[in-house]
C-alpha cells in the first residue's frame with residue numbers, strides 16, 4: 276500500500292532546516308515527500324536525489340495527508356490559493372509561521388484542521404526545540420510525528436502563548452548568536468586575534484550548551500563557574516549592572532511578542 280505524502284511548501288531558512296532534519300533522521304521517507312518551491316534549493320535537491328518529488332503537477336496533492344506551510348506570514352494566503360483546489364480535503368495543515376492564528380489558517384484552507392509549530396533552526400541537526408499548539412487532537416498528533424524526531428517538543432494548551440514561545444524559543448538562537456558575536460568582539464578589544472576570539476566565543480557557546488543538557492538549575496550552573504570573589508563574578512556584576520542584562524533580554528522578548536501579535540491581526 277502506498278503511503279500518503281507529506282507536502283512541504285517553502286524551502287527557505289526554516290524549510291531547509293526541517294528538510295535537512297527529516298533527511299538526516301529518516302523521520303520522513305523522501306519518497307513520501309512532495310516539495311513546492313519557486314526556486315531551486317540545495318536541501319530540496321538533496322531530497323530529490325533520494326526520491327522526493329519537487330513541484331509535481333498539483334494533482335499530486337490530492338493524496339497528501341499533511342501540508343507544511345514554510346512560507347512567510349505575508350505570503351501564505353496567496354500561496355494557499357494556488358494549492359487549495361488540489362489539496363486532499365482531510366489534509367492536516369502544519370503551520371510553522373510566526374503569529375498567524377490557527378483559525379485564520381484553517382479558514383484559508385477551507386476548514387482543514389491546523390497544528391501550529393514554532394521550531395528553531397536546530398531541527399536541521401535534529402537538535403531543535405518546537406512548541407506545538409492545536410485545537411484538534413489528530414492534527415496535534417501529526418505535528419508531533421513530524422517534529423518529535425528532530426526537536427524537543429513543548430505542547431501548549433493556550434494558543435495565545437505561541438507569541439511568547441516564538442519570542443523566547445523561535446527567535447532565541449539569534450539572541451545567543453548575537454551575544455556570542457558581542458563576546459568575540461569584546462575578546463578582540465582585549466587583544467585576541469579575530470580568529471582566536473571567534474573560535475573561543477563559539478566553542479564556549481557549545482561548551483555552555485553542554486552544561487544545560489542535564490537537570491542542574493541555571494543558578495547552580497552559574498555558581499559552578501563563578502568562584503566567590505573571582506573573575507567571573509566581576510564580569511557578571513558588570514554584565515547586569517542595574518539589571519541591564521535582564522532588561523535588555525526582557526525588551527527583546529517584549530518587542531518580539533509585539534511583532535508576533537501584529538502578524539496575528
Ligand SMILES: NC(=O)C1=CN([C@@H]2O[C@H](COP(=O)(O)OP(=O)(O)OC[C@H]3O[C@@H](n4cnc5c(N)ncnc54)[C@H](OP(=O)(O)O)[C@@H]3O)[C@@H](O)[C@H]2O)C=CC1
Pocket residue numbers: 284285286287288289290311312313314315345346347348350353354371372373393394395396445446
Ligand atoms: N527562520 C527561522 O528561524 C524560523 C522561521 N519561522 C517561520 O518560518 C517561515 C519561513 O521563514 P524563513 O524560512 O525564515 O523565510 P525564508 O524567506 O527564508 O523562506 C520562505 C520561503 O518560501 C518560499 N516561497 C514563497 N512563496 C512560495 C510559494 N508560493 N510556494 C512555495 N514556496 C514559496 C520562498 O521561496 P524563494 O526562496 O524561491 O523565494 C522562500 O524560500 C515564516 O513563516 C517564519 O515565521 C518559524 C520559526 C523559526
Ligand SMILES: O=C(O)[C@@H]1CCC=N1
Pocket residue numbers: 373441445446
Ligand atoms: O524572525 C522571524 O520572524 C521568524 C520567527 C521566529 C524566528 N524567525
